[in-house]
Amino acid sequence: MKLVTCGLPYANGKAHIGHLRTYIPADVYVRYLRMLGEDVIFVCGSDCHGTPIVVNAEKEGMTPKEFVEKYHEHFKNVLKAVGVDFDFYGKTAEEYHHEMTREIVRRMIDGGYIYPAEVELAYCTRCDRFLPDRYVEGICPYCGAMARGDECDQGCGKHLEPGEIKDPRCKICGNPASFRKQKHYFFKLTAFKEFLTQYLENLKATENALNYAKEWVKNLRDWCITRDLEWGVRFPGDERFVVYVWVDAPIGYISFTKKACENRCDWEAIWKRGEAEIIHFIGLDIVYHHCIFWPAMLKAANFSLPTAIVASGMVKVEGKTFSKSRGYVVWVEEDYLKQGFNPDYLRYYILSYTSHQKDLNFSWRIFKDKVNNELLATFGNFLYRVLHFSWKNFGEVEMEVDDEVIVKIKETREKIIDALNKWEFKMVCDAFMELAAFGNSYFQSEKPWDLIKQDKNAARKVISNSLQLAKALMIFAYPVMPESMKKVAKALELDLTSCSLDDAAKIDEKMKVRKPDLPFEKIDEKVIESLERMMENRFKEAEKKVETKEEEIGLEDFKKLDIRVGRVLKAEKVQKSKKLLKLEVDVGNEVRQIVAGIAENYEPEELVGKSVVVLVNIKPTRIMGLESRGMLLAADVDGKAVLLMPERDVEAGTKIK
């Protein structure tokens, strides 16, 4: 038995093409396994807890429960629409999941792996709440640089536990946060170093994930697993707290398995007795949670361990790094499904573009090319020309298939299985595309349309071979393009849902052929052009939003700014930094140290003696451990600074108005 899971989508926004990069390959993988006779359970669900959800729900005037429900429904519907067919799609806000989480955490406590420790936590008196992780900004206690959330330490790569950060400020309202001591609970991750090192040695995983994790395991620290929040799973050791999201989210794999197993199988066989393979499909961004925290938790609770971790590469949009705020995003529902595109096209694109481990570029133009040239012209056209010819000239064909054809089909089957074992889905697609090309070439060279005029029996043999190839292709491509293949298979009265991969090489005595449907529809150039325009507008609008702050201010606001001309006296590079220069600037009444992110455009030497424009009364801060008192004004050109300078020589300290 095998269990396949997908990383849980966070119920905090809409489904985009990045999500599908793990769900679609996982779905395809599961469908192939089933066609190989494997018993597979396939589960997923919405991740519902954590501070961002609480904060965003508040912003939208909803309760976290309502908020989460909204996105949960969205994901459920979208995934179904693209043919990702889970046995169970749950959500972590449900009671059954809370129970499971509490059971596992209790086992971790009973095993002696959880201990209390006092930590100092940032608390925002204005927002009236404790500030977890990513809502705290401050100074790293190790190196003195600006730090954010639970990670910092400027280049030394250390991990911050709650309470360690200095000078914390609330990221929500910007106010300084005060420290409050609070008892929290820690998981003894450090006790698992040896176990994890061993475990990673033997874990089956894509290389991108494994190397990353092996490096991480060298530097383990105990892990604070409680949070002071209302929303979440109550920590069984101390009911005032809630468990950290990354504790309860992966436990969803277990609680969803249990639901999927109801009246069908034994979830404990999978998760407690190690009688099944457990395969996690995830994105590259959550590798360490799945390769470090998760196996350690399972070990502590005495549960079964994952046997494989399959991590997918990132998604780019039109060649640019995926970014919602910059508009480089493709929304599955409104951009794709509402255009009326066949979901199978997207499935094929995602599977066949590149190796599962590498970055995938989504471009509407490439999308059109792949659909029109590969799917439609090569693959679909072979199916259609064979079926159409058979239907028109025979109706029913007595089958007589050459060994060469059967060998070719079996070879393709082997290639597909081989590729699946390596999680190389592009190779799977390449294998059946090659078989389609073989079919076209065969059909073309045998010229059945000529043969039939002279020797109907000879034509029958050619058609018999071609039909066998067509049937094999439908079976082989069914997991990738289920709906389209079902549609064409109707012409052969073939029920793909009950086929195995072995059936591809099985020869029927006779094959009946009905009038076929076209398997695919061509994508119109004009549609692509309009989508490209839509994307461009989206990029532009996103850019505008970032650049122009609409809010108007009065003169009195402007007067609050003390802006002066300053003269640069000294300039040097900040060590270990790409963008920073440390300057000493004469601002009239004093000389100030200012750290500025301008090193990409300016050499230190060329600045000495130059006049610059300085915002003097900005709050002093520390950057890379250095104090900075003032800010140089500069034009932001593609993220690089171009300094403002007075048009003629002006004395240092001159006010700007």
Next chain:
RNA sequence: GCCGAGGUAGCCUAGCUGGUGAGGGCGACAGACUCAUAAUCUGUAGGUCGCGGGUUCAAAUCCCGCCCUCGGCACCA
């Protein structure tokens, strides 16, 4: 800056425990065909295998240095 993954023709990719002229697909170009959604088939062109050193009889493949891209962290007051 640290960690990880990569850089092979316009695009995607195989090869990378060193050894037949660096394979394949898409696109481009030319010809053939007409059963088929102007689909298909055959052929042609296109590569300093990121750059520079080194090891070797022999390197895309091993070693050293550098550059660039992507991701994570950090950072850009």
